[in-house]
Amino acid sequence: MHIAYITPEYPHPKINNGGGMGTSIKNLVEALVKKSHKVTVFVYGMDRNEVFIDHNIHFHLIAHKNYTIGGFYLYRKHIECYINSNVQNIDILEAPDWTGITAFMKLSKPLIIRFHGSDTYFCHIENRKQKLKNKWFEKLGVKNAKAFIAPTNFAGEKSMELFNLPNEKLKIIHYGLELEKFQNGQPEVYERHRILNIGTLIRKKGVFELIEVFNKLIEKELESTLIFIGADSRDIQTGSNSTWELMQKTMSQKAKERIIYLGKIPYEEVQEQIKKAHVCVFPSFAETLGMVTIESMALNKAVVNTNIGWAQDLIDHGVDGFMHHPEDIDAYVATINELFENEELVHAIGQAGRQKTELKFDIHNIVNQNIEYYKSICS
Structure with missing residues (x-):
């Protein structure tokens, strides 16, 4: 098959814009290419136009364009025109739900929407008021899709409900990891009492709750250390430009001396930080799956995770995590x-x-599930 992905992010040196969604797409794309399928990746919102091939993956970087008026519509039509002129040999297109990028588009190939996590979904989970414009775009964005994929049952069923879509069009396919790249030859070697949290510093990730946890924990174990990895972000609730600055204000004096913020570090260095950890802790309020959870599990780490919705697909409490x-x-x-x-x-x-990751999240099995579903949509 020849599959194309429409995305605002993808971890690549020429793109320099990759989060959890981009990582999950990259894992799938590389597995597809290894199975001799053709893949094209359209990355929009870039600072330039460029076409290149890397490891048999065809990349099209689509520059962002500014318009005097109606940019939300005209830029989408620009992307639509560009994609339609470059899909002659493509069998199927996949796009994310986020921001409703496919709103107003009439694409010439079958479209699948993957629920990586829309603003509609996250606002519902966090009980936040959603901007009507965002809700409208995302509703229009899913309207013309032939089918939908979600990484967990909770994320999929909740998204279908919110967009008033029929469940028979939904397929649950987990994100996958190339487990050969996640090897921990010495799981018994780690820095004692070192707690690790990975993710953007934002309320929905439970970072303030984790500070509360550590404020109490440091009173029990003085040698405890808490490490945060991830980009800082603006705080919606207070309007502060730095969530990290707000977090520091909630730390006890003892805790503040034992908390380290490493910021956003290169992806290849994250694994070493996971291996150093005694425990990985992710008390998130809103995810669709949570890539860092399964990455930590793949590296033989004890994980203390959220218990909300999607997490039920990842962990059996007390067996392979908490x-x-x-x-x-x-x-x-x-x-x-x-x-x-x-x-x-x-x-x-x-x-x-x-x-558990070998059983449920091995990309070599996950890729076959995706291929079978793509073929069923094209038939």
């Missing part, structure tokens, strides 16, 4: 403290977590 509601501060403290004191438990949970 799940608590982000607001249950004492539960997080108790579980992390137990892991600090019980090395056998850390090893057992980490080993079971790795086995």
Whole structure:
């Protein structure tokens, strides 16, 4: 097959714009190419136009354009025109739900929307008021899709409900990892009492709750260390330009001395930070899956995760990880403290977590599920 992806991000040196969505697309794209399928990636919102081939993947960078009026419509029509003029040999197109980028588009090939996480979905999960413009764009964006894919049952069913779409058009296919690239030969070697959190510093990731957890934990274990990795962001609730600055104001004096913020680091360095961690903690309020959770599990780490919706597809509580509601501060403290004191438990949970990723998130199996579904839509 020849599959094309429409995306605002993709981890690549020439693009320099990649988050969890881009990483999941990249994992799938590389697996498709290894199975001799052709792949084209249209990356919009770039600072230039460029076409290039890398590792048999055809990239089209589409520059952002400014318009005096109606840019939200005209730029989408510009993308539509560009894609339609470059899809002669393409079988199927896939686009994300985010921002409703396919609103107003009439694409000449079948379109699948993958629910990476729309503004509609996140506003609902976080109980935030959504801008009517964003809701309108996203509703129009999914309107002409032939089918939908979601990474977890919760994200898929909730998105279909919010957009009033029939569930028979939905397929659940997890994100996948190339597990050969996630190897931890010495899972018993780590820095004791080191807690790691990875993700953009933003309220929906539960970063303020994690500070509360650490404020209590440091009173029990003075050698505890909390590491944050990820870009800082503006805080919607207060209007502050820095969530990190707000987080510091909620830290106890003891906690502040043992919290380290590394900022956004290169993707290839993240694995080493995961391997150093005693426990990885992700008390998020809003995800569709949470790539860092399964990446940590793949590296034999004990994970203490959120228990909201999507997490049920990732973890069996007490078997291959732990799940608590982000607001249950004492539960997080108790579980992390137990892991600090019980090395056998850390090893057992980490080993079971790795086995879970091999069973459910191996990209070599995931890619076949995607191919079969693409073919069914094209037939």
